[in-house]
Amino acid sequence: MGSSGLFALSMNHTEPHSCGLANPQFLILIADMSVNQDWSCDDILQFNQFDGLPFSSRYYTLLKERKALPVWGAKCEFMDYITNNQLVIISGTAKTGQSTQVPQWCAEFCLSVQYRHGMVVCTQIHRQSTVHLALRVADEMDVNIGHEVGYAIPFQNCCSADTVLRYCTDDMLLCEMMSDPLLEQYGVVLIDQAQERTVSTDLLLGLLKDVLLARTELRLVILTAPQSFDKLLRHFGNVPLIQLEAEQPSEIVYGTRRGGVKDYLYASLQLVMEIHQSHEHGDIVVFLATEQVYNPRIRASSIVIQPISKSQAECRRQLIGPTGKCFRLYMENMPLPADNTPHILESDITSTVLFLKRMEIAGLGHCDFIDRPDPEGLMQALEELDYLAALDNDGNLSEIGIIMSEFPLEPQMAKTLLASCEFDCVSEVLTIAAMLTAPSCFLVPTVEFKQLAFKCHQNFHHTEGDHFTLINVYNAYKQSQHSLHCSTERWCDEHFLSLSALQMADVVRTELTDILKRLELPLSSPAFGSKTNILNIKMALLAGFFMQVARDIDGTGNYSILTHKHVAQIHPLSVYGTESPKPNLPEWVLYHKHTLSENNCIRTVTQISAHEFIQMTPQYFFYNLPSSESKDILQHVIKHGSAAPGKGKSKAQTLNNSASEEQSYERCVIQ
Numbered sequence: 001m002g003s004s005g006l007f008a009l010s011m012n013h014t015e016p017h018s019c020g021l022a023n024p025q026f027l028i029l030i031a032d033m034s035v036n037q038d039w040s041c042d043d044i045l046q047f048n049q050f051d052g053l054p055f056s057s058r059y060y061t062l063l064k065e066r067k068a069l070p071v072w073g074a075k076c077e078f079m080d081y082i083t084n085n086q087l088v089i090i091s092g093t094a095k096t097g098q099s100t101q102v103p104q105w106c107a108e109f110c111l112s113v114q115y116r117h118g119m120v121v122c123t124q125i126h127r128q129s130t131v132h133l134a135l136r137v138a139d140e141m142d143v144n145i146g147h148e149v150g151y152a153i154p155f156q157n158c159c160s161a162d163t164v165l166r167y168c169t170d171d172m173l174l175c176e177m178m179s180d181p182l183l184e185q186y187g188v189v190l191i192d193q194a195q196e197r198t199v200s201t202d203l204l205l206g207l208l209k210d211v212l213l214a215r216t217e218l219r220l221v222i223l224t225a226p227q228s229f230d231k232l233l234r235h236f237g238n239v240p241l242i243q244l245e246a247e248q249p250s251e252i253v254y255g256t257r258r259g260g261v262k263d264y265l266y267a268s269l270q271l272v273m274e275i276h277q278s279h280e281h282g283d284i285v286v287f288l289a290t291e292q293v294y295n296p297r298i299r300a301s302s303i304v305i306q307p308i309s310k311s312q313a314e315c316r317r318q319l320i321g322p323t324g325k326c327f328r329l330y331m332e333n334m335p336l337p338a339d340n341t342p343h344i345l346e347s348d349i350t351s352t353v354l355f356l357k358r359m360e361i362a363g364l365g366h367c368d369f370i371d372r373p374d375p376e377g378l379m380q381a382l383e384e385l386d387y388l389a390a391l392d393n394d395g396n397l398s399e400i401g402i403i404m405s406e407f408p409l410e411p412q413m414a415k416t417l418l419a420s421c422e423f424d425c426v427s428e429v430l431t432i433a434a435m436l437t438a439p440s441c442f443l444v445p446t447v448e449f450k451q452l453a454f455k456c457h458q459n460f461h462h463t464e465g466d467h468f469t470l471i472n473v474y475n476a477y478k479q480s481q482h483s484l485h486c487s488t489e490r491w492c493d494e495h496f497l498s499l500s501a502l503q504m505a506d507v508v509r510t511e512l513t514d515i516l517k518r519l520e521l522p523l524s525s526p527a528f529g530s531k532t533n534i535l536n537i538k539m540a541l542l543a544g545f546f547m548q549v550a551r552d553i554d555g556t557g558n559y560s561i562l563t564h565k566h567v568a569q570i571h572p573l574s575v576y577g578t579e580s581p582k583p584n585l586p587e588w589v590l591y592h593k594h595t596l597s598e599n600n601c602i603r604t605v606t607q608i609s610a611h612e613f614i615q616m617t618p619q620y621f622f623y624n625l626p627s628s629e630s631k632d633i634l635q636h637v638i639k640h641g642s643a644a645p646g647k648g649k650s651k652a653q654t655l656n657n658s659a660s661e662e663q664s665y666e667r668c669v670i671q
Helices: 057-067 070-084 098-111 127-141 170-179 199-214 229-236 264-278 310-318 350-361 375-387 399-404 411-422 426-437 447-458 466-480 488-494 499-518 531-545 610-616 619-623 629-640 651-660
Strands: 004-013 024-033 044-046 087-091 119-124 149-153 156-158 165-169 186-191 219-224 241-243 251-254 292-295 300-303 325-328 549-552 559-561 567-570 588-596 601-608
Touching (some): 070 087, 087 229, 098 186, 098 219, 119 170, 127 149, 127 165, 165 170, 170 350, 186 199, 199 219, 199 229, 199 350, 310 325, 350 375, 350 399, 350 411, 375 411, 399 411, 411 426, 411 499, 411 531, 426 466, 426 499, 426 531, 466 488, 466 531, 466 601, 488 499, 531 601, 531 610, 610 629
Parallel strands (some): 087 219, 087 241, 119 186, 149 165, 186 219, 251 325, 300 588, 567 601
Antiparallel strands (some): 004 024, 149 156, 292 300, 549 559, 549 588, 559 567
16 A cells, blocks of 8 residues: 555543643644554644644743742642632742743633633733743743733733733733723733732722622632731632742841941942852842832822831742842841831822722722721822812712823823813923823933033923923934934933933823824824913913922022922922022922922922912812912912012013913813
8 A cells, every 4th residue: 555644633622630620632643654654652743722833842841840830739729729719819939930830820721611711811010020921921831922922011012812811010900990890801810919019909909809799700819928818818708728838948147237227228239249249159139128108198208218027028038049148237136017018008099099980980989908098198189189170079080080090190190181182282291291101211320420411411401490391302302313313322322311211201102192082182283482382381280280389488499388388499400400500490380299308309390470370270279278478479469460569579480470461360270
């Protein structure tokens, strides 16, 4: 008999095995049929269930490494739990492999016979870890990143219609819930690093309790550290718990200085150099102190060095592994808090409340918080949203509040962007919003080049203030992209500007523009530089940031903040800062941020006039301001159209007044 080719394809859905999963196998048999031909195992190829292609040799190499991870021994137990329960908690330390392996098992679960529909989403708290984990898992699953495995971080989406496993930051999943409150496209939701207690993670854990009741087929998996599972069990009740055995912890070397270290950054750098010079080769990881506790009473962040918690210190220690050393700058007997404070108790929650008000429309307004927000912070957030006209008389979202919630911006900036549509300065405000959302573009180098950097930055300074300076920087960056003489990267280096920050601002600006188009809001052509445009930009900024206004009380740069009468100085790197040559200090300013520290600073400052402030301020906000000399001046302006007698005007204010005299001083609040 002559030889002939044989091609056989079979798909075999096996019965559920001990792990509770029916795992489909794709087999292709290829042979040259001849007399007395025997089949061998080499003729059988295993195919990837996620893309239908043969596994590569690297897949088997990585599989061997995966099976050596501490979490691997819990796979069968986990698959049984997730098959029969809606919620599973896994408690493990760093380096157990839970962040890479458990999501893959969930993807297998969603592809099994019983559960063929729905993706898997796994949240992370940091953008960088989101991307790195997605890349690693795609490699382990032997698929292409952006296809079967993808990731989504703010302003960057690397997913497709083929994606079955999606890593994303916790705030990105919250954004998805605005349009898909029940997360119906997902079969399994994983919340990783739950012990870090970020605001977004706590919101997700609170909202998902109701989502599970509405979707009985949905599965929720929570990954946390050993020190935190007790609180989760109390919150969610009697649910399955898998505790992973940790490796032998690393050696600890404690500090010897009583009273702790004052300059922790200098002490850390000094220790790094000592380790580098006296120890063998290896990597060094340094965890720096967290500085900022938001204070709702004064609407400012305080720079306060807080001690690390015992649970957080142990999590950091586990990252090192059994062969490394953990150096702690504090003494062994130093009293530490047991757990780190949930972020929701020390953050500005205005954006959080706006989001929850939006979720009420979808029927998910109730959020069962693990730790409820501070009542004072909650009331302040509601008050701010009311001032911004985001709430109606019944306390529900108004039409403008619904539109504000569509933008990935703080509520004040979202209101400013909407007001720019009324004042015909959308292009410029889009740039301001994007530049303030992205990291700071200004690089501050070492002492040797510090003065040169300041001189370069001063070339972009705008006399009207820092918001306008940001427009100058962005416009110059866009022009550099068309230069034939110098690359954009080199241009940024020469001007001590961060290329990555400007690229991020460009991406943010594009996304904000797309949202405006989707909402069919009017766009305007660039008109930066004209007096009318400058005034319109200030009016739009005041529409959102009228609660962040201060006045120079003595002509020397001591600014009293209207809402609580604290005194602050302008940041040294501002257009009006001490580093600028002979700054002309304005009397009235609008600022973006106020930070309490040894030198209280207001950042990103633009000069305004009393008349402009009065025009854009809701009447009931103005009358709720505490009594002060500044309030008396404003009341006199309302009655008489000018500053009170005896109160000097700065040159900047005089110029502003002349520009605004042509307009009515009646209030012009954007509703």
